[in-house]
Amino acid sequence: MALSQMLGRLIGVRQRVVDPGGGGTARVPRPVEAVVVGGGIAGMSAAVVLAERGVAVTVLEAAPTLGGRLGAWPEALTDDTQLIEHGFHAFFRQYYNWRAILRRVDPGLGFLKPIPGYPILSGQWPTEEFGRLPPAAPLNLLALLLRSPSLRLADLRRMDQDAALPLLGYHPVRTYAEFDTTTADQLLTSLKLPDRARAMLFEVFSHSFFNREAEMSAAEMIAQFHFYLLGNPEGLAFDCPDEDYATAIWQPLTRHVEKHGGRVVTEAAVTRLDREPGGWRVRTADGSAYRAAHVVLAVD
């Protein structure tokens, strides 16, 4: 802990929070401006940590509302206005940085309500009962099998165990070197898993990320299997907001950025970036120009 933080705690001064995921210094040493292009999760997260560090940050979002793929926007009905969202979003427990950002607007994350199951779980046992599993992949696999009634030991016996080995041994470089040119479909077929087990264990990854197994990299699928099912104690446990995303997330995050001296501009589609001495000139479709030393591109 930095000396200034310790002193702050001792004398009860509220510290500015800076995302632990980012590293670096807590405050910029001199005034500096940054433009963030895109007001989804990535852009607003960047704006939060920059503003907290004292960067004069401007978010430029093309749409009338924030959030991008996690957006919510008003639609006029005949007798009412309804907030519409893209669809269901799971707030996974292992998304540590995103949850750290959300704690800015709700320190206890009270707006997130646990969802006590996932299609892969039996639904008979609440996930909490399994608690934090040891981070050893084989044990996690065992736990996964125990809580997935559609998977039986017989399924594992029928699997090609040599083909299945890479699933347990994910490595960020070696896995991609070995499997990036194989499709998820080819790898899964080689495992000889029964169809139902294959659908439950693996199709979730291609469906959730809008990939077809025949086009998705096997390395990518192994990485996701590792992160979500084997390598991570939080696994597939997740929560959901009890309010719409605009009310629960985007409005309070905007206020947080503004409180730290930043600004958020919607309906500002960036059309051009030009280098100029000392930084960048960022132009938007309405003819406005923004100058900044730094630009963060957080577009889709």
Ligand SMILES: Cc1cc2nc3c(=O)[nH]c(=O)nc-3n(C[C@H](O)[C@H](O)[C@H](O)COP(=O)(O)OP(=O)(O)OC[C@H]3O[C@@H](n4cnc5c(N)ncnc54)[C@H](O)[C@@H]3O)c2cc1C
């Ligand atoms: C239906 C659906 C379900 C999903 N379910 C989950 C889930 O359960 N759990 C989960 O973790 N993730 C889920 N995701 C994925 C998650 O929503 C995305 O990974 C995340 O929202 C992406 O955030 P982002 O900031 O990177 O991009 P985006 O949300 O795409 O934000 C990019 C922003 O940039 C803006 N932009 C683009 N071009 C310009 C420009 N020229 N000028 C200014 N602004 C610009 C866009 O308008 C947009 O607002 C789901 C996605 C969808 C669509």
